[in-house]
Amino acid sequence: xxxxxxGATALDVGAIGxxxxxxxxxxxxxxxxGDRSLRTVHAALDAGVSLLDTADMYGPFTNELLVGRVxxxxxxxxxxxxxxGLLVGxxxxx
Numbered sequence: 001x002x003x004x005x006x007g008a009t010a011l012d013v014g015a016i017g018x019x020x021x022x023x024x025x026x027x028x029x030x031x032x033x034g035d036r037s038l039r040t041v042h043a044a045l046d047a048g049v050s051l052l053d054t055a056d057m058y059g060p061f062t063n064e065l066l067v068g069r070v071x072x073x074x075x076x077x078x079x080x081x082x083x084x085g086l087l088v089g090x091x092x093x094x
Contacts, residue, residue: 001048013079017051018044024066025058034066041070045077055083 002015021027023037041052054063064082071078 001050011079013051014049016049017053017081018049020052020054020063020067021058023058024063025060037066038070041067042074045070045074050078051081052078053081057083 003012004015005012018041020037020041023040044052052067054067056064058064067080071080
């Protein structure tokens with residue numbers, strides 16, 4: 001996997017990241033399977049993907065819990081990126 005340096009502290013991550021949003025929020029509920037999502041994150045890390053993108057609004061909070069289950073075993077293999085300021089309520093995204 002090609003690598004990229006990001007940020008002022010020269011973090012080294014894989015050039016391809018894994019967007020984790022559809023694993024627990026948005027898109028089709030039929031595709032939101034915890035066991036399949038866990039295998040996907042593990043497979044991505046095995047392939048050299050080290051940047052995982054998540055946010056507290058995905059679920060809400062369930063996506064971070066899912067990613068955390070993998071990181072519990074493989075924390076040194078991943079860099080986690082997130083967003084803030086996105087709000088989801090009864091009326092949808094704000």
